[in-house]
Amino acid sequence: MYNPFYIYIMSFSLALILCMFNWSILYPVIKSDVIIFLFITFIVSLFLGVLYSKTFEPKFINLSNQRRPRISMYLLSVLAPFSILIATDRDLPLYMVLVHGTSNHNEYGISLLMPLVLTLCTLFAAYFFQLFLSFKDKKYLLMYFTLYIPPLLLFSRGTLTIIFMVTIFILLMFFGRKIKIKHLLATGTLILLAMYLFGSSGDTRISGGETTILGMGGATDNFLQSSVPDEYFWSYIYISSPLANFQLNVDSQDYLNNNIPFHTFILAEIVPGFISKYILEIYDMTEAQPALIAPPFTVGTMYSKAFSYSNWLGPTIIFSYFIILIFSFMKVVSKKNPFFVSGIAILCAMSFLNTFSNMLMHSSIILPMFYIILFGFLIRIPFIRNFYYHKELGI
Template identity: 20%
Template sequence: MLNFYYIYGAVWGIVLFLYLLGWSSLNGSLSPVLLVFFSVTIFLSAALGKRRESCFVYSGNKLPKLPTWAVLLFLVCGAIGFMQLGYIPALQFIDSTYDYQQLLDREPSIFMTVAVVGSVFGCGYQFSRFIENREAADMAKLIPLALYLVMFSSRGPLYICGVTCFIIVCSKRKRTLRFADYLITAILIIFALWLFGVLGNIRVGCNWNDSSYIYLLGGFTGLWPEYIPHEFCWAYSYLTSPLANLNYSLSFTVQIDSLNFLYDFLPMMLAKRLPLYVTPAAPLQVTYFNVSSVWSNYFLHLDLPGLFIGYLLQIALLETWLLAARGTCAENLMKAYCSECVIFSFFANSFVYPTMAYPAIMLGCACIFWKCSSRKRALSYLSARDVKPLLED
């Protein structure tokens, strides 16, 4: 599960399979160009994953404690963010007055961004520590951060945390997994997809078991197998509509923009403040399915070559993050964050999106700091014992 090359092949293989089932009228015939692209990149990822398999073995290193002040900072920023909103989304969710579109339309404040991103990072970090240490202190920091995300009531951050923790657990227990474990995992995944649909129904103001909204808008009439509960229409739409939009984009002529193509690999917070930055606007089949996977920006800025160049730059970015964590106690967590970015790339540009990419960037910065501090301590230790003259001889 830590080998993101294998995960790339699995994720896009599943998305392609679901798309080609044709259960939605929005899923048009897939372009031969995309079939070739995904076939080539899935094969390359499998080959790279096999070649570098030894680099993704789970190690039992324990992370340093997450400072209490950091947890408090994230929670205080969250409280300020709720005050700026004027309400707590979870409470509106409970009394059926929750308006998700209102939350989307409102420009997120710096406090809310710090709180959500920090909580996603902190949940993954503390869970990684807890699974090694089994200390109550780690759980005491994990629970408030998770509860904040629940109060925020956005499915994205919760599922990102869940996927990260799931990767860590599976990687740690890989050698001891039994058939029963695989069966339980499959049941949990199916339940999570069903719950995703239930939350979607509630979010749009329907009863938990009324999927008529997504059934109509998703174009499932007459195509969806009736033996599958309609709650799963939400997951199917979220998994395949980004690829459908990418497929739709290929029918448009694009204007080459090499600079913004490079911006596609920088943190969003930084990129949108740089000169000549243009907010990506991928063509959409319908306005309510408004995401188009990680590949759309690459295509819009560099045409078809952008897909292949983008794939290579993704690898370079992931390997850079791994390099930052190599030799530190955070290797396992960094691999989990990288794998999470690859998993959610079907939905958005997860390599720059705050809740998906920033945890890896934050951890990379921490690893560099740890390495520099360790090197400084080593040099001080040697200098204190007059080793330097001996080395010069």
């Protein structure tokens, strides 16, 4: 349940099944070429999932026998850049959405500080949730919920979704083989609630509310006449439309960008986004423009854009990089690293979200992974270790 390769199989299978519900008139028929490609990756992932589990033995690590963190120092690490961000621009995205009905999330504040704040919130939320499960101390749970505040004020639904997903994976790791039906029911209820809230926030984010998303998504009579609440159409369209876009790109040979240099593909799809976007802008490099079922739905799984660059070679390279990234990260990160469990949960979240977009280069995933590796080295320095942790156990 917390193996990124198994998560890959389950998430793409879910998207494939949803595409067959016939709830949107915009969707093309999922054809054999896409199904065969996914089936091959499923077989490879099944084998690698077994290898991953045997090699790394990923499991929840109880931190109660380790030095407790200095909560104030972790909080300062987030609040310092967040305070600077607010000081430079007081029109918080949440305020703009609630009061003016428009979001300025992408243009808000200092561009370099926004991802720093959001990714630190992701990592620290995962870590403090693990601490809460280890120590059963409510102050860690309070810190966990506190870390929802910056992404909420910045109206970053992506960060909130990642934190929620990482929490679910840490819970699954915590219960391990002790998972009972009541735990699965509770998890399912939380997921349904999150999907409902996701739909509600989406209705708030765009003018026109439910009517707009039902129209934009091309809701069919099958959906409109069903007993499924309209709020869930957001989740349906978000989960399944990327695969529909991928199929559309496979069908639309006119959207192949074979004239774009191969190094542009590597830069745009593999190099981390917080680096590549500046290089692409500086050198005015043209990126591929994949086909879309509709303009509002711009993502096409981890594969759609790669296919636009290099036909089936593109998705093959992306899947290979997906494998390399997971095994390389797990090889580098020691179980002694306090963020080891957080890293596993982030890998699982990355694997699930690859169904939507290419998360292998997305800052919201790559930066927390980088922090984990960096912190693993820095924590060996006594000054830094004593800055973030109490000197004695049980304090």
